[in-house]
Amino acid sequence: MTVPAPLLEVERLAKVFGSGRTAVRAVDGVDLSADAGEVTLVMGPSGSGKTTLLTMIGGLLRPTEGRIAVDGIEVTGLGKAALARFRRETVGFVFQAFNLLETLTAEENVEVALNVAGVLGRPARARATELLVAAGLEGRLGFGARDLSGGEKQRVSIARALANRPRLLLADEPTANLDSRHGREVMELLRGLAQEQGCGVVAVSHDARLESIASRVYWLEDGRIRREA
């Protein structure tokens, strides 16, 4: 019987910024994996390379060395157009600063992600509504993004990330800008979604509260994995 491959495989991943004497190895030979239906947490202090690692997994930054495979897709070998397709179909992003489009409503922020994937009109609206209701925002659908609280913005951000049914959700400090109550709510939401939708969640954070929802925790320091739990 063959063991199914992990949803995410990262091998000997490295990223060097600059060159010569000013070269900085932000990520230095990282190996990690993550499975569907689980929350994988990468922790570490500021400047440890967490966000750089996440950015490379999400196909937004090309690694200097190493390999990334998501759901069988060799991300490191993809061209520009294929990377864009990978980002809209295979991964979803949850940002520390939410990154909602301020001129749009909560519902439109989710809908626009579906538009990006070619889903338009009523089907897009219905999917956006479904996700926001699931995120507990049924009373905020038509609210402008700028009129939402931090916790609500992060919920919209999560709904947007899930709009195109990604296999892997990448969350960058998802609780950093939230108070403890909203932070806990977002954590529960991430765990629930991972289990219900069967997608994997990779979160990078220095918030120790996230350990309680994680199935696997990596400790990153100076661009290297120091511990795995």
Next chain:
Amino acid sequence: MRPHVPVEMIGGAMAARRVPVARRNLLAEKTRLLMSVGGVAFSVLLILVVVSLYRGWGAAGGLFEELPGDVWLAQVGTSDPLRTTSFLPADRIDEVAAVPGVGAVVPVYARRISLDPARSELTVYFLSLDVPSSGRQPPEAQRFLPPPGTIAVDSVLAREAGVSVGDAVSVLGRRLVVERVEPGGNPLFQIAFMNGDDARSLLALDRLVSFFLIAVDPGADAQQVARAAATAVPGSEPHTSADFANATRDLVNQGFLPVVGALVGIGFAIGGAVIALTIYTLTIEKARDFGVLKAIGADDRFVYRIVAVQSLAVGLVGAVVGIASSALVATLIRRRVPEFVTDLRPLDAAGVLALALAVSAVAALVPVRRISRIDPAMVFRA
């Protein structure tokens, strides 16, 4: 990679609406939008007013087509009625009238006369149709046939000469009363009408006429009639009313077309610059939003479409406002300035609208490089 699109999302609804990101971006800063639309509208207004002014002045040539006749017999070499002089023997009228297909012949007297000897620039082209005063004339011909002792002028000439209905003016030493002031005219040349009896005695043209104006019988071949009539008057050549009208329009074209071209070019340059500046600043301002869209998988085309829609929307709204306001502005100015004779044509408005949209499309290309350089990874920076 699998398409994560549910079955119910495939089909006709795929062609449905998108989230109106472009509209929301524009409406987010209403003052800037107003200024942009205002800038484009002002450019379109400038362009359309100049073009309609050109059309209005050019319409003065149409007078020759409104006069009751089809063919003008003129002295050989008289291609332009306003700038050349024509003399024909008056006693050949019966021979012309006898040409098959000729319905009626009217002797026409024409001469440039200084209306006010003290003002050399006020030179008027007087036309006189020698139609018997006793005959009943159709109402539309009345403005060309003032009664003896009177003249008919247009409003531009009336303003230039400082006269109105009932005022007397001195023409070659004789007092003639302004009988009517017709709307229209243009500042390049003035045309007035006097009675045939007055013209004959004032211009001392007892045995000469300037032109024979021929009305061709319905069904007759105008070209054939014109050639036959010309053979009846030695030293003459035929011109259609359209020939004379076009020659007069050429006068306007020569004096006005280069100016129109320059102003239209400037107008479009200003409009294009306003749109380009708006779209470029908006692109820079929304760079992070575009970065977010790229991060979640939007390709450059998706982002370009937003920018293009923004640009076209500003161009379209500005052009429509400009077209609407140009008609209003032209009317308001004309109340105070009679020389401001405009003719706003739907086809010109449609052309300006199409060009405004074309300029908008070009302006949308200005931030293309900026958009392609937006790094989606920027969204991870707080």
